[in-house]
Ligand SMILES: CC1=C(CCC(=O)O)c2cc3nc(cc4[nH]c(cc5[nH]c(cc1n2)c(C)c5CCC(=O)O)c(CCC(=O)O)c4C)C(CCC(=O)O)=C3C
């Protein structure tokens with residue numbers, strides 16, 4: 001498959017779902033953001049400002065509930081297939097915190113676990129930082145911590161692409177019959193990252209944006225969209241630092257002035273309807289579209305599709321040597337697909353240098 005390190009000759013005895021985590025109440029927001037920005041000493045006042053999107057939702061991020069759903073569905077799929085691995089869940093930034101989960105796994109006698117990270121692409125934020133989490137989680141426990149092997153990035157998986165295709169087709173169906181249904185543009189979005197982070201991602205650079213462009217092109221081709229765009233959303237940080245552009249809202253203005261009458265916005269960069277989706281797209285970008293008189297339909301995300309669960313189970317069965325139903329469309333950077341053991345990076349130059357601020 002690739003030349004990444006794998007745990008050798010060892011029975012795998014658990015699965016760990018590793019995610020970003022999100023607050024679940026107003027009192028969680030600032031401590032959560034302190035975790036996200038750990039070590040950077042950002043004042044609480046500023047964090048309340050950064051966290052204002054969370055306060056619109058009573059401080060509740062959708063991400064934890066979405067992960068609980070993924071885990072429940074995966075447990076049922078394991079039962080159906082006879083996969084006898086317990087499933088654990090730990091987050092980088094909020095409870096259940098990864099360090100606690102690794103301690104619990106250790107106490108339960110887990111020795112070697114696979115890790116499913118809830119992010120589909122390469123790059124520092126989407127891949128390498130999860131390797132760092134794995135190393136941190138194990139270090140918190142010490143020598144008795146189980147070995148942890150991260151599963152590959154999902155972006156090139158047939159099931160991931162197919163789930164996104166289905167979501168875009170459903171979005172087109174919603175537009176059917178609307179008077180602006182002709183003149184629709186398909187617009188893919190993903191989380192923006194600093195330009196330097198993209199330039200440093202992967203052995204050849206630009207791993208993150210190229211993987212996104214690959215998935216966007218696949219989906220566009222399969223739904224028969226001749227014209228499509230890949231744009232970015234949810235940028236943060238100081239304005240003088242360049243991040244990937246154009247931003248979705250600026251892009252909607254361009255499309256409106258080009259005579260486009262409606263858009264389908266497909267957040268292929270996110271595996272579920274995280275806060276960035278429900279706020280930055282469903283709230284802010286949707287309001288921008290109304291202001292511009294553009295029809296706006298937001299396509300769903302892959303995580304709610306059964307194929308997403310099938311995909312995770314297939315990746316596990318392939319790794320366990322039970323069966324091989326995984327169809328990878330374009331692992332165009334061999335050896336750089338996100339696999340790694342105990343926090344070692346997946347391959348030289350992958351997935352980008354550590355944040356330098
Ligand atoms: C590429 C990427 C993904 C996709 C890969 C993946 O899924 O992992 C992602 C996911 C997410 N990002 C999330 C939330 C946040 N990201 C932040 C900050 C940042 N993200 C970045 C990039 C990404 N982020 C970057 C370069 C920064 C700035 C530097 C830093 O601080 O590292 C900040 C700090 C405040 C701010 O700067 O706005 C927050 C609160 C949530 C949870 C949402 C919820 O609650 O539903 C999720 C799933």
Ligand SMILES: [Fe+2]
Pocket residue numbers: 191
């Ligand atoms: Fe983020």
